[in-house]
Amino acid sequence: MKTKNPLLVPELRELLDAGDPKAIQEFFESGPPALLAEFVSALSSEEAWAILRQARPQLRSEIFSHLDEDLQVEIVKGLTRPEIASLLTEMPPDDRVDLFKQLPESLQESVLPALAQAEREDIRRLAAYREGTAGAVMTSDYATLLPEMTSSEAIDHLRKVAPDKETIYYAYVVDGNRRLLGFVSLKDLILAPRDAKVRDVMHPEMIFARVDEDQEEAARKIQKYDLMALPVINGNDALVGIITYDDAIDIITQENTEDMEKLMAIAGRHEAGVYLRTPCWVHFKNRAYWIVGLAALGLVSGVIIHSFETTLMQMLILALYMPMVADTGGNTGSQSATVVVRALALREIGPRDIHRVLFKEFRIGILLALVLMVLSFGKIMFLSRGSEIPAGFSLAQIGMVISIALALQVITATLIGAMLPLVAARLGFDPAVVASPALTTIVDITGLLIYFSTARLLLGI
Amino acid sequence: MKTKNPLLVPELRELLDAGDPKAIQEFFESGPPALLAEFVSALSSEEAWAILRQARPQLRSEIFSHLDEDLQVEIVKGLTRPEIASLLTEMPPDDRVDLFKQLPESLQESVLPALAQAEREDIRRLAAYREGTAGAVMTSDYATLLPEMTSSEAIDHLRKVAPDKETIYYAYVVDGNRRLLGFVSLKDLILAPRDAKVRDVMHPEMIFARVDEDQEEAARKIQKYDLMALPVINGNDALVGIITYDDAIDIITQENTEDMEKLMAIAGRHEAGVYLRTPCWVHFKNRAYWIVGLAALGLVSGVIIHSFETTLMQMLILALYMPMVADTGGNTGSQSATVVVRALALREIGPRDIHRVLFKEFRIGILLALVLMVLSFGKIMFLSRGSEIPAGFSLAQIGMVISIALALQVITATLIGAMLPLVAARLGFDPAVVASPALTTIVDITGLLIYFSTARLLLGI
Structure with a gap:
């Protein structure tokens, strides 16, 4: 009982050269589409298509949908118009429109007329939603039922549409204007008496997203309410799509990456699977943006330091501990900011909790400050025992002053770290x-x- | 079409005081269990139970399963043994064992005998797996089929077990020793001819987890292969549980939080939904752990700075730019570390890619270094135009030296930031x-x- 490693890439190439259709069919049966896609990914775009064209149309589109978008575009560029049209037709609507948006404009225009009207309109409709909204990630492959159907009619209907739908386990009940009335799970239908009306079996109270809602909001609803799919409705309350749980997992992963990168001041949207393939200058651009901004902001620190140049000249020991104070403040502030950013993302707190959060962080800051004050005093007494101290001062006196300053800085930094994300959230920023x-x-x-x-x-200096 | 906000908490209390069973039943029908749980969460444990006891056993256990573990434990502590036993019996096996593990030992021992043997053994079995493994998050609520059943027998069987099973949309095919042979989806069965054998409809090549596998590995398989559930097998290749997609979403979220907190040097495991309820001293402990360690490590910096005290005394301007060099190195190093940690977590790269990653980061580091070198030179010429410069040196000369040092530091920090996570991964650490x-x-x-x-x-000093 082990997932067979279907074929190594050189073997896959050999198999392709040998042109043995039976061996290639065996490859297609050796694992789920996502796994097959991994092997196909290692090939050139021409080789990949040479394999894919031999799969059943549905499996072909499933494997193809699991390939990285870059490879998808490469492959499509090498195909004839009818080949592209048939491939697009078989793809799930959400993956199809994602691919379509990546194609060069000239190719988009030449391919559209080759598609059937239904697919053409579906692409136009889905492509209209802004990136990052529920509308842009939804699929139009869902099953609908009418409220007056019986459960056995509903099951028959689902059986009939099953081959074409991404999921038949949730079905949405709509009226004549496609307004969403409720949903039923296939399990509900199976357990209901054969002649029970869908209207009576369905769950009328619905969790849904609006087309222009943030994709993360929508994904979090799927997570929170343990849904298999979330219906998406437009401004007229009409059902226009669903977001499935597997897309929600991908959205949550993508948003987490972006949050983590933002936290480390890295700009840009994060698409999956790209670290090594992203060119250096894109990585550079994403990081430089902030690093340069910070260098500019660092000017303020520079001005402050320079305005105390005379003080530092009189008491060099103060200069020696500037980095310690700066680092410790940065570390404690980053900790509180991280905790608050994450708690906001997970909806554990909201911008309204600012007072409770700040009071909590204030107490945590005091505890940290006390510990660090003692540590830094000991450190100064040890490190600077041989340092030159200006006349009229003792090392202990200076050490105590530096430690007090450090403690104040730890409390301040902890509070600033907690406050800034809350203020950003209140102002509607991420x-x-x-x-x-x-x-x-x-x-x-x-x-x-x-x-x-x-x-x-x-010190009175 | 709007999710009705069923009741505000004061109204819920009023409703409870009025003791109107009809109004309470309406509350239970006003939304999905997760939403009802949110309202119940705002009540005291006694009030929460006063509401919950009026729900149908199955709904009660569903709402109860959505409450935070702390509140679950509080509620259970106030119940009689038969009440606890009936509540536990109705709960999904994975939530049940999670709650059981949180109960005080004395309560665990007094409750076990009140349970039916099947539940008792199920709890003992699930509780045996180490936290963080696939075994610890799986549920034992899954449907199995035998290979020689026909698809219509299989559907009848699933219909029969549906009320008790978390999912009937995936069923696992096992032999007489419960060895996993494959799986079928309900959709496969519905689409198959009525007399087709399960053996011929099932997918024989399976993605699965072993009981001792890391929970994140298991969750990532669900994500990668777009599964609704992942079977978990023991050392004898026998099926012992499944992990469902909704648990996978929660695992991925939890692991992301922990990664983000680790990245900011915050210790401790992260359970969901707890920022405000976690006592200050726990937050303090999780953060102090690292902060104190860093203060100790900071001793090394202190020793280095002190060993150059004479140099700094001769040329105070060098002291003024110490914080700038330290900060910039920290920022660029954190950026590369974040990108690499995330790419490792998403399996975009592995420890074997160390050379490719370092080469890439080296080039990115050079680009950043060049930009920052120019910026810092300009900053020094501007900020220190009035500063005292020791005889024999020019400001431009010193500015150039500091900028070169900064550039070298940026490249070094970028490389160290990328290297440390890769080395940690190679050594088997997170x-x-x-x-x-x-x-x-x-x-x-x-x-x-x-x-x-x-x-x-x-500078020859």
Whole structure:
């Protein structure tokens, strides 16, 4: 009982050269489409098509849908118009429109007339929704029922449409204007008496998304309510598509990657499976955007440091501990920001909880500050035991002042880290936009101000 | 067409006080169990049970399963043994065992004898698997078929077991020893001729997990192969459970949170929905763990800075730019670490790709270094135009030296950031363990060494 590793790529090539149709059919039966797609992915676009064209149309489109979009586009570019049309026709509507949008405009225009009217209109309709909305990720492959059908009629209907639909396990009940009335699961229908009306079996209270809703919102509904699919309705409350659970998993993964990257100040949308294939300059661009912005923001720190140049000249020991204060503030602030960004993303808290969150972070900040104050005092007494101290001051005195400044900075940074994502959320921005490197640079500024003010005040310099 | 907000919490309390059974039944019909659970969550454990006890046993257990584990435990503590036994019996096996494990030991022991033998054994069996494995998240609620059944017998069988099974849309085909032979979807059965044998309809090549496999591996298989459920087999290749897609979504979300928190040096496992309810000292402990470790590691930076104290005294301007070099290294290193950690988590790259990844990051690092070198040179010429420069040196000369050191540090930090997660992965650790704050502290050390060495070498001090 082991997933057979169907074929190694060189063997797949050999098989292709030998042109033995039976061996190729065996390959097609050796695993699920996603696994076959992995093997096909390792081939050139010409080789990939040479294999794929020998599959049954439905399996072909399933394997093809699992290939990376880049390879899909490469393959399509090498096909004749009728081949493209037949491939597109067999694909699930959501994957089809994604591919279509990637094609060069000239190819789009030449392919559209080769499609049947239904597919053509479906593509036009789905392509109209903005990237990142529920409308852009939904599929139009769903089964609908009428409320006055009996459960046995409904089952017969589902059996009839099953080959063409992505899922028949959820069916949506609509009225004559396609307004969504409710949904039934196939399990509900199977368990209901044969003559029970769909109207009486269906769940009338529905969870749904609107076409212009954020794709992550929609995916989180699927997660929260353990749905197999989520219906999507337009401005007239008419059912126009569904989002299936497998797309929800992919959306959640993509959004998580983007949140993590934003948190580390990396710009750009993240498409799946691309690290090695993304050119260096794209990686560079995504990262430089922020890094350059931060360098500019760093000017403020530079100005502050320079305005205390005389103080630092008198008391070099203060300069030696600037990096420690800056780093510690950055670390504690990043921690609280991460926790808050994540809690917001998982809907554990909302922007309205700002007071409760800040009070909690304030207490956590105090605990961290106390521990770090003791540690840094010990560190200063140890590291600077041989350092030159200006006349009139003792090392312990200076060490205490630096530790107090550090403690104040830890509390401030923890609060700023928690507050910025909440404020961003309240203003309608993505909380993760307050990236950790940006936060580090911001708390550097507060840190330096706290550091030098405390030193001046307590040491009287 | 709007999800009715069934009741506000005060109204729910009122309804409870009025004791009107009809109104309470209406509440139960006002939305899916997950939504009802949200309202019940806002009540005290006594109030929650006062509502729940009025629901049909199956709905009760569904709502109850959607409550947070803390509230579940609170409620259970207030119940009689027969009440607990009946509640546990109705719950899905995977949620049941999760709750059971949270109960105080004395309660566990007193409840077990009140359960029927089947449930008792099921709990014992599921509780035996280590947290974080496929075995610990699977459910024992699945339907099995025998290979010699016909498709119509199979459908009848599924119809019969449907009320008790979490999913009947996938059924697993086993032999007399429960060895997994394949699976069929209900759709396959519906589309097959009535007298077709299950053996001939089933998919013999299976994707599965072993009981001791990491839960994230299992969840990623569900994602990759677009499965509705993944079978779990034991050491004898016998089917012992399934993991359903909705659990996979939760596992992926949980693992993402943990990765993100690790990246920010926050310890501890993350259970869903807990930010506000987690006590301050737990948050503190999870964060302090690393922060204190980093403060200790910061000693190394301190020693390096102190060993260059004389140099800094001679040339204070070098001290002023220490924070800039440290921050920039930390930011660029964190970016490359984040991208690599995520690419590893999504299986876009593996530890074997270390050379390709490092070469790519090297080139990205050079691009970033060039840009930052130019920016920092301009910044120094602007900020330090009034600063005192030791005799024999020009500001341009010192600015150039600092910018070169910064560029070297950016390249080094980018490479270290990419390398550490790959090395961790190769050694079998979680790549995300190389947290961004840890990385910041490590590249601080290399940064200071590069900074002072470059200054000494090029300025001859």
